[in-house]
Structure formats: structure tokens, C-alpha cells
Amino acid sequence: MKKPKLLWLQSITCNGNAHSFFNHPELFSILSHFELLYHPLLDTEYILEEVIKTQLACDVLILEGSFREKGMLKGGVELSTVVEVYAQKAKHIITAGTCATFGGVFKEADPKNITGFAFDIKEKTKRHELYFSKLISLPGCPIHPKWLSFVLLMLAKEKDIVLDDMFRPQELYGITVHTGCSRNEYFEWKVDTKGFGLKEGCLFYEQGCQGPHTRGSCNKILWNDASSKTIVGTPCFGCTEPDFPKTALYMTQTNMGIPTTMPLGVPKRAYLTATGIAKSFKIKRFEERIIKYDG
């Protein structure tokens, strides 16, 4: 069987998605299922000057970075026209990262002209209609290496990936970042952390954690096979969401002491009832340090 041809193109980006994926421990066995036409870090069959002539065949197109119709040139050629040709040829288009999917950080530099490939934050761009049958969205700033490898291997093995209404694989984005967080007990009993630098306490109430309303499996499939933001006490900044980045990221936005954004799908009344009961108990274990070093 002939291997599918894989083309990785970059637009307005920091290269973080390419570097994130480069750290995948099985990088080369995953790529061995494909004929790699072009990649921003690896030595490939073609050089960029050949790619931008748009003569190559392409089965799987990976897009990294946000888009603008005019003014983003590669080797003197308008990149949007190059992308358009390969998008038509490809059987699958993967938008790798939040920039390529929704616009991301760089959109803020020129909100009118910079967008994601098929979405402008949540709005559909004109490309949405042209390519919706081929799209797979993998938002995240950066992309999680294991999420991309899952999609690539499913495609290589010609298996169906179940997507949601924004073309995100449900297996990866059907849960929230909160799922599997090592601080879950503190969330359940509404015990907030006493500040940064502690393994105890939940970051949702004051430190700005968006884990409960952010789609992604960061705490199920750990980062660098090791950890995640919330495990190390950093709030989740909602980097997989269409409106990333919001502002005042290290503070929870509250109204009368109640977080403005509810956990995903949870009605405010249900949240208030549950937390009202939870916080009426004082549970000794959750007030103490987990490890008590001598001295």
C-alpha cells in the first residue's frame, strides 16, 4: 500500500506546535506511516521553494499558525494561495494548534485580518464551507504531541475519528482539562489554594484556572509524559478554547464572589447548591499539608 503524503505548512506561528510534536517519544515510528513531503524542522523530500510552486500531490495537510489573506509571504509567494491549492488536493486537513484553528494569540495583532483556517474565533470563515468534510481541529497552544499522533495514526490506519461540531476529536476534547487533575478533591469540597507554590488546594476560585470549562485531555494524557499545568500549580489558561487568550489570566473573574464562568454545562443553580453544601463542612484533611517533613 502506498503511504499517504504528508505536508506540514506554517503560517503566522511561533513554531511551538512543530517543537511540541518533535518531542513525541515515538516521533519517527509515527511518521514512518507517511511520506513526509515537508516539515518545518525535519529534513524532507522537498524544499520550501518546491512546495510553494504547488505542484506536489498531498493527502494529509497539517496547518500551523493563524492566517491572513494578504501580506504573509513565503519565498515571495502569498501563503494563502499556496494553502488553498493544497487544501483542495488533501483528503484531510489538520489545523494543528489554536492559531490555525481559531486565530489564537497572533490574531490580537490585527483582529480584522487574522483568523484561523476555518474559524475566526467561533465564527465560520469562508473556508469552512469549502473544506468542512476534510477538517480535523486540534486546538491547544501548543498542540499536545500525543493528540496529533492519535489523529495521524487513525488516518494512517484508515479509521474513523468521531468529531464534535467544531471538528475536534471527541476522544480528546469530550472531557475538560479538569478531568484527572490532581487537585480534584479540593474542587469537590471547595477548598481553594492559599497561594501559588502549594500542591494543596484548587486554583479555580481565585487563581484563574479555566480547567473546569476548557475542553482538552491535558490531565488524562500528561504533557511530556510527566505533568500538566494544574498539577504544578499553574492555572489552566483555556488555551484550547476559541477565545484564547482572555485577559487577567492569573485571576478568577468573579461576580459576588462566584466565578463568572461555570464548569462546562453546569447550571449556576446546580453549582451554587453543590458548592454551598460542600463548603459548609470543614474537613481537616483538606486543611493540612499532604506531606509533613520533620522540622
Added chain:
Amino acid sequence: MMVKKLIEKVEGEAELDFSFKNNKIDDVTIKFGFYRGIENILTGKPPRDALVITPRVCGICNHAHLIASVRAIEDGYRSVGMKVNLTNKANDIREFTLACELIQNHVKWFYLIILPQLEKLLDQQGEENHALKASYLSSTITKALAIFAGQWPHSSYAVPGGVTCDPTYVDVMQAESLVDESIKFFEQIMVGVKIDDILAMDSVLDLPKIGGDLGKVLLLLGSSGMAEMGKSHDRFIVFGECLCFKIGKSIPTQVSTIDTNYVKEERQKGSMAKSVTYKNRLFEVGSLARGMIAKEPMVKALHKRYKDSTLTRIFARVYEMGLLISYSKQLLKRLNLQEESCTFKANNRPMDFEGVGVVEAARGSLIHKTTVKDGLITNYEIIVPTQWNLSNGNGEEQGVSTKAMRGATSVEEASFIFRTFDVCSVCTTQ
């Protein structure tokens, strides 16, 4: 005669215009195409948002941007009289994760750029997949980083007063084991001698002892005459007080102190990158500069014989990997987990301040400046290492890398010299 060349896979692309005289390269103009406007994006945001936004300048040195931006805020807090004292633990954890990122950078540059490009240049290509080695060590060492910082790329775990993590000895042991794995890789694959032995070298006569892939590169450089090429101004500067580095500037005869107020940025015609000078003079930054200013014996010995050539530049960077791996092991050993991770608990954060944060990133000194009024950023400036090394000069003097390329006999030779500086297109144009 003029020749244009698109240099790709340098964290984006760079366009070089070469002009030849008597069959040798006489001058080069370097152009970087796209400006993303990170500094403008930060305007109007609360100061700590910079800890999340600035790592997105660069996918390969994001962590250095995080550390520079947290230092800028801490400097600003201090400047208005707030006490920000980090514990040794917090300081050492930051140093450790920064060291991991530098190691990750160095190994990628060596295996994705230097070794394959040199083999290509000299028509000595083999079947070996060098990228596999880069990926192996990069994923090993960034895993150690992520144990403390949560993830790589794009962690935001350094906050004013310390770090957000609260590691256990289980974490420290896992990180130590990953560092040990990196030492094994460095010794057996990269340099062919024990890490302590390479760090103890102090004479050109020691060079033949080096084996591994560095040994291979040194042989190729020596046998092709490339070893002597790529010389530039022979002036170095280091601003970042961190890791095992010393700050200062050096000209061939002496090392002296520096002040960031003399750093000046200027726009360049036809390029989105700004050039930067110190007292109107150009300086090289990066591993070679750090080795020269810290007076590392082996770097000094090579410099004495080869000056600031490709050989000294490449050696200094691989040698620095050894320094950093061994330093990171010491850091983990001395961590006292009973100390606080973050000492800054004040709810009343200052609303108006100006701060400067400086750090040594893989490619050299990185400077962040933040100005905050009424609790929001009004101005943010980022000066990156590659602006020093890859500028087109200031009219009076040629740029550092352009001068190094001068005299090369082909575009291919010059492109290799250019890459010894480790080009980072996305940083250069932010």
C-alpha cells in the same frame, strides 16, 4: 554579482542577498519577513499576562521568555519598594528548567542543523538519522523540565516571588534520573569522553581525544578548512545573570562590566528585524560569548588558536551542554523542598512600575522591559539574542554574522557559517 538565497527551517525563514567580489563573498544582507507584533499585543493587558503571552514569541526558547518576563515584573516591583525575595529552592528550580531548555536548544541545533548541513556541504552524507538523536535527548530533558514547569513548550509556572510548583522528592528523583540519562547520551553519543573529562580540558592538544558526533564534526571542519572560517568582530557580550554564566563584555584583551542602558535598537531597511548595538558597537552573544567571558579554559584555548571561527563557536556550544547538564545535576542535589516555592503573597500588587528582566537564552542575552501604568502594560519591549548576531550592522560596522560570512567562496559555505549562529527567525521578528 548578486545571489539571493532562501534559508529555511530556521524557526521560519530568512532571505539572504549575497554580493560577490573576486569570487568571494563581500557583503550579505539578511532579511526576515514577517512581524507578528507580540509587543503590541501586550499593551493594555495586566502585567502578569506577559508570563503567558511572551513564551508564544518562540516555540524553541519560550521558557527563556517566561523567565525574562517574570524577572522584568520582579524588577518593577522592587523598583517601587516592594520586597521580592526568592528562596533558594525557587531560584534553583527556575535555573534548572532554564538549563533544560538551553540543553534542548543546543542538541537540536547540533543534530538538526550543524551535523547534517556540514555533511551536505562537504558531500559526506551517510544514512544515519541525526534527527532521531535530537528528538531523543530533547524529549528526555524537556520531560525533566515539565516535572517542575508542567509542560514544554509554553509553560507559565514562574510567577513573581517564585514558582507555582511544589515538588516532592519523587519528582526530584525522576528529574535526576532523566539528567543522568542525558549525561549518558552526552558522553556516549555526542563527545565520546566522560563529561568531567571534557570539562577539564584546557588545550588544543586535547581535541583529538574527543570522539562521538562532536569528534566527527571537528574532523570535518578541520579537513575541509571550514575550521578557520566564520571569524567576526571577536567581541562578546553577556547580560543575563543566571545559570553558571558571568556577565560582562569582552574584546580580545580584556573583560569589563556592562550596563543595559547602553543597549540601542534600530530599525533596518527591508527587514522586519531590528538591529541592536552596545555603545554603537556590535557584539556576538551566545555560548561562545559566555565561554569567553566566564573564561572557560577549553574555550579560551581554542579561541587562542582559532579565534571566533566556526570551530570555536560550535565547540563552545556543545561544551556548554556539558556545563549545563552537570550544573543541573548539582541544582537538583541541593534542592531543599521544605523551603517555600513562592514568597510573594501580597494582594496589593503595585499599579505603576517599570522593570527590566534579563536572562541568557540558548542563543544569547534576552532582554524584556515592561512599563505598567494604572495596573496595565503601556509599553513592552523585547530584545532577542539573534538581533545581535544577525543584524546587518550599523553603517559603521558590518553585522556579526555578515562579517563572519565575508570571504566565503560560495553561497553554500556562507549559509553554513550563517547557521553556526543558530538562526531563529520567529524571535528575531517577534
